[in-house]
Amino acid sequence: MTTTHPDESIQKSPKIQVPSGMILSYLVLMVLLFITLFPLWWVIRTALTAPSSVFSHTSSLMPVHPMTQNFERVLGLIDTEDLIGEGVVTSYMSTATLDFWVFLRNSFIVSGSITLGQTLFSSMAAYAFARIRFPLRDKIFFVYLTGLMIPGIVLFIPNFVFIRQLGWIGTYQGIIAPTFLMTPFAVFFMRQFFLGLNKDLEEAATIDGASRIGLFWRIALPLVKGPLLTLAILTFIGSWNEYLWPLLVGRDEDVRVLTVALGIFREQTPQGAPDWAGLMAGTAVSIVPAIIIFIFFGRKVVDSIQFSGFK
Amino acid sequence: MSANYTHIKSRFILSKWMNQLLNKEALIGYLFILPSLIGFAIFFAYPAARAVYISFLDWNLLTEARYVGLDNYRTLFDDKRFWDSLQVTVLYVAWNIPLQTVLAIFMAVMLERFSTTVSSIMRGIMILPWLMPNVVVALLWLWILDPSIGLMNEFLKAVGMDRQPFMGSPDQAIQSMAGINIWRHVGYTSILVFAGLKTIPRSLYEAAAIDGAGELMQFRKITLPLLRPVLVFVLVTSVIGSFQVFDTIAVTTGGGPAGSTRVIIYYIYQQVFERRIKMGMATAASVVLFSILITVTIIQMRLLRSGESDVADYQ
Numbered sequence: 001m002t003t004t005h006p007d008e009s010i011q012k013s014p015k016i017q018v019p020s021g022m023i024l025s026y027l028v029l030m031v032l033l034f035i036t037l038f039p040l041w042w043v044i045r046t047a048l049t050a051p052s053s054v055f056s057h058t059s060s061l062m063p064v065h066p067m068t069q070n071f072e073r074v075l076g077l078i079d080t081e082d083l084i085g086e087g088v089v090t091s092y093m094s095t096a097t098l099d100f101w102v103f104l105r106n107s108f109i110v111s112g113s114i115t116l117g118q119t120l121f122s123s124m125a126a127y128a129f130a131r132i133r134f135p136l137r138d139k140i141f142f143v144y145l146t147g148l149m150i151p152g153i154v155l156f157i158p159n160f161v162f163i164r165q166l167g168w169i170g171t172y173q174g175i176i177a178p179t180f181l182m183t184p185f186a187v188f189f190m191r192q193f194f195l196g197l198n199k200d201l202e203e204a205a206t207i208d209g210a211s212r213i214g215l216f217w218r219i220a221l222p223l224v225k226g227p228l229l230t231l232a233i234l235t236f237i238g239s240w241n242e243y244l245w246p247l248l249v250g251r252d253e254d255v256r257v258l259t260v261a262l263g264i265f266r267e268q269t270p271q272g273a274p275d276w277a278g279l280m281a282g283t284a285v286s287i288v289p290a291i292i293i294f295i296f297f298g299r300k301v302v303d304s305i306q307f308s309g310f311k
Numbered sequence: 312m313s314a315n316y317t318h319i320k321s322r323f324i325l326s327k328w329m330n331q332l333l334n335k336e337a338l339i340g341y342l343f344i345l346p347s348l349i350g351f352a353i354f355f356a357y358p359a360a361r362a363v364y365i366s367f368l369d370w371n372l373l374t375e376a377r378y379v380g381l382d383n384y385r386t387l388f389d390d391k392r393f394w395d396s397l398q399v400t401v402l403y404v405a406w407n408i409p410l411q412t413v414l415a416i417f418m419a420v421m422l423e424r425f426s427t428t429v430s431s432i433m434r435g436i437m438i439l440p441w442l443m444p445n446v447v448v449a450l451l452w453l454w455i456l457d458p459s460i461g462l463m464n465e466f467l468k469a470v471g472m473d474r475q476p477f478m479g480s481p482d483q484a485i486q487s488m489a490g491i492n493i494w495r496h497v498g499y500t501s502i503l504v505f506a507g508l509k510t511i512p513r514s515l516y517e518a519a520a521i522d523g524a525g526e527l528m529q530f531r532k533i534t535l536p537l538l539r540p541v542l543v544f545v546l547v548t549s550v551i552g553s554f555q556v557f558d559t560i561a562v563t564t565g566g567g568p569a570g571s572t573r574v575i576i577y578y579i580y581q582q583v584f585e586r587r588i589k590m591g592m593a594t595a596a597s598v599v600l601f602s603i604l605i606t607v608t609i610i611q612m613r614l615l616r617s618g619e620s621d622v623a624d625y626q
Contacts, residue, residue, distance in 0.1 A: 036440060124346065127343060243561070
């Protein structure tokens with residue numbers, strides 16, 4: 001993989017030259033790994049540390065008085081009232097509503113619905129744009145593409161007004177609706193793959209009497225399973241990570257998603273110093289889906305990013 | 312005569328049948344795009360037009376809206392806070408983009424030196440910060456960069472340097488924001504650049520090496536020019552993205568200290584959710600942001616001559 005160096009042929013002992021370059025590269029690699037991963041360890045370390053020790057042991061690399069109480073607290077497994085009664089609660093702890101199970105559930109409902117709807121409906125549209133002939137087809141697709149360029153905030157405010165007129169503020173459908181039926185990116189992404197499919201298979205199936213819907217569902221869709229899964233993963237991550245839109249329409253506790261909950265938890269923390277132990281426990285809980293996707297689909301995500309640069 | 316007639320008749324029936332099929336085909340086409348068309352019309356096209364319309368209104372959501380023409384734009388351009396927010400945004404972009412791009416190129420070039428296995432694992436790990444919500448990344452760094460008990464200051468103390476206030480000081484807050492978002496995004500960007508590197512033919516480097524070009528020369532004369540299409544994509548998308556920074560700032564400084572991190576989107580957010588509700592002002596500012604983004608993108612495309620490719624010159 002290393003580029004051929006002109007001096008290499010002249011050098012008497014290339015063995016020394018090449019490894020020294022590689023050692024430097026490996027060193028840089030280690031630094032990169034450390035910078036990427038250590039902050040995550042710091043989240044876990046803080047989340048496992050007793051709230052009061054967070055302030056006294058600021059540089060201990062390991063959890064101080066390791067305990068899972070912070071996790072139990074943010075997941076609502078122990079009542080903060082009880083802790084106050086036992087005198088465990090100190091000024092270091094937030095007494096904000098901490099029911100991360102509910103927020104976790106909300107995040108799953110919202111991201112799951114958006115992923116299902118958006119992938120299905122965008123694929124249907126993408127298939128039609130790639131394979132079915134109808135008047136104005138390419139014009140409509142072009143108009144979709146212009147939607148890619150509009151910044152989110154331009155749409156968020158009128159959409160907020162619209163959702164409010166529908167009486168959907170503080171409801172799941174209010175958070176889900178704008179991206180449930182399509183995003184221009186999803187249609188564009190899937191269309192590329194439908195365009196690349198071989199037409200022979202579909203033609204053969206047409207002769208055998210398959211309908212358009214049958215062609216789409218039984219032939220075309222299974223052939224783009226890979227990209228479909230990629231789109232689903234990207235959509236899920238995107239809606240899981242979204243903050244501004246659910247902040248506008250879904251602050252209410254029963255529909256509050258994790259990102260909004262973390263923001264509010266941070267706002268409500270005690271004067272001056274935030275409840276770092278609790279906050280980091282909540283943060284750790286919110287990273288779990290990212291870790292799961294990373295473990296199972298990391299390769300796929302990397303590939304899809306590499307693809308996106310060449311559209 | 313009669314044979315010919317049946318022939319014509321059958322052709323007529325055939326074409327009618329074809330026509331029907333075609334119409335049915337068109338109908339099915341529309342049926343397939345219908346859900347997306349509804350979604351696009353209601354949540355993309357209509358709000359885009361409505362944003363422009365609302366920007367001509369004096370409206371607080373609670374009382375009747377009043378048409379005020381260009382008044383909101385006038386007020387906006389007279390508002391010092393608005394100009395300050397634009398300045399803060401540009402400052403953020405100026406810290407964020409060059410550093411991130413240079414770092415990403417460096418990382419990608421370095422990754423290419425390793426075996427496929429190592430670089431593949433590394434690319435996987437580098438994507439991890441990007442998978443996490445902005446809010447999470449912001450809180451994690453808020454903690455590490457805490458002025459009094461943050462780990463970063465403990466580290467600085469350990470190596471004999473002065474404590475830094477980071478987000479606590481107007482002089483360092485926006486740079487801290489840029490740093491945080493570089494941490495989240497640089498892996499993603501370097502993966503894009505890495506993919507671009509893979510498209511450059513090896514033979515070019517070999518030929519250059521024979522001609523006596525050193526590695527630095529090769530990087531300048533081969534790698535950078537041939538990377539241009541990817542760099543255009545990276546720069547255009549990341550500049551558009553970083554002009555719209557919000558999440559990180561909203562959960563950490565809330566625009567402070569002293570307005571030093573009040574970026575344009577945060578300014579717009581404040582028009583709707585803090586102080587008096589001014590929908591007209593908020594949308595007017597968002598329309599202005601949109602025009603800025605389009606202008607910046609066109610300028611970037613021009614400067615980087617995005618349409619052309621250099622590969623042909625080299626082959």
